[in-house]
Amino acid sequence: GLRVLEALAASGLRSIRFxxxxxxLGAIVASDCSPRAAALMARNVALNGVGDLVTPRLADARMLMYQSKAEREPFDVIDLDPYGSPAPFLDAAVQAxxxxxxxxxTCTDMAxxxxxxxxxxxxxYGAVSLKGKFCHEMVSAGGSPCPGGGHEGVSHVPRVPRQALRIILxxxxxxxxxxxxxxxxxxxxxxxxxxxxxxxxxxxxAKVKASASKQALVFHCVGCGSHHLQRLGRATSHGSGYGPTPPEGFGGLLRPFGGPQDALWGRDPACSPCRFKYSTATGPPVGPTCEFCQQxxxxxxxxxxxxxxxPAFVEGVLAALERSPGRFSTEPRLRGMLSVIAEELSDVPLYYTLDGLSSTIHSNTPSLLQLRSALLHAGFRVSLSHACRNAVKTDAPPAALWDIMRCW
Ligand SMILES: [Zn+2]
Known part of the structure; x- marks a missing residue:
């Protein structure tokens, strides 16, 4: 069975639920560095009759994780859900x-x-977060107030910035x-x-070499909110006859195990790293001032x-929900969120919000449907984002997007 560590377990509730x-599951270690919490955990574990699976530990989670690495007893699952930032625990977790x-x-330090x-x-986190004048309107990489709440079945998402996910990753x-x-x-x-x-x-x-090309600086215009990414490295395909190369924009993506993209591109997932060569990125992607508003x-x-x-994993979770209806009380919410996620353009990192777009050029706010069909008509791909009800993800470059908005 799998070995699970709940590193900051407090009352042990989650471990008991696991x-x-x-x-x-083969074994669950529930650790907390507070003697009171550890005592409480022991009591809860006994009360729930899960003592054969759950072992409460009074320990500093980091020491416990480093020790597990040293003793070659890694955990198959490590759950980090601290109050605030998980940053101090990440080094030990990626090793253990x-x-x-x-x-x-989990991160709760959203501010x-x-x-x-x-x-x-x-x-x-080793990354600079952005808060521009537009960060609450048209955010590419920033937070959005999402007026009106979330998608059907998805809870309202008030101030969680999209960039938070990309920063922790x-x-x-x-x-x-x-x-x-x-x-x-x-x-x-x-x-x-x-x-x-x-x-x-x-x-x-070999695959670690790809990591630089998976990270990007974000250039965010303070005037109109247009955004551009500057990757930190370049991954170029050798094109060694395994099939078509990944489409533009997917250049840095390496899937370390089989997935739909591998099938699509007809390549052997085990071989993908040897088909890429890595070089220095060139840039910047923007001039000294914004090409649209000169800011x-x-x-x-x-x-x-x-x-x-x-996507394959998300589909798998949706299928599992399908198979056992009523198993989770949060099922409608889970289903709503996962369905939007499954439809999201996975290769488009950032999104725009409708009100942000229209307030920038002082136009009326188009409906999501109108903007979607305009973009589709112009030959671009469009999707929603699970993070915000009013958001549009598209592979249209900013210039095309502004052209469409100006024609409104
Ligand atoms: Zn601008």
């Missing part, structure tokens, strides 16, 4: 998780990640890279006042510029 609700194992990481103190964000990958490991996101969720990411961790010196750009990041989700 024991009672998740089949196939087994090959292909799962990290579940830091929303750019209220970008220096603090840098010190914790950047931070996890960077720390894993130190140990020749890298992360593959399965699912990244924005919810009320927190973000939670689920990533698998793999080892491979300056803020620079944020680096952020994770690859997909936030594994």
């Amino acid at each position: 024991a009672r609700e998740v089949p196939g 998780v087994s090959e292909g194992g799962l990290l579940c990481v 830091v990640m929303a750019g209220n103190s970008s220096e603090t964000c840098y010190s914790k 950047h931070s996890l990958d960077l720390r894993a890279n130190c140990y020749q490991r890298f992360v593959v996101p399965l699912l990244s969720v924005s919810a009320d006042f927190y973000v939670r990411v689920f990533v698998r961790v793999f080892t491979g010196q 300056r750009h803020q620079v944020g990041g680096p952020v994770w510029a690859e997909p936030l989700h594994d």
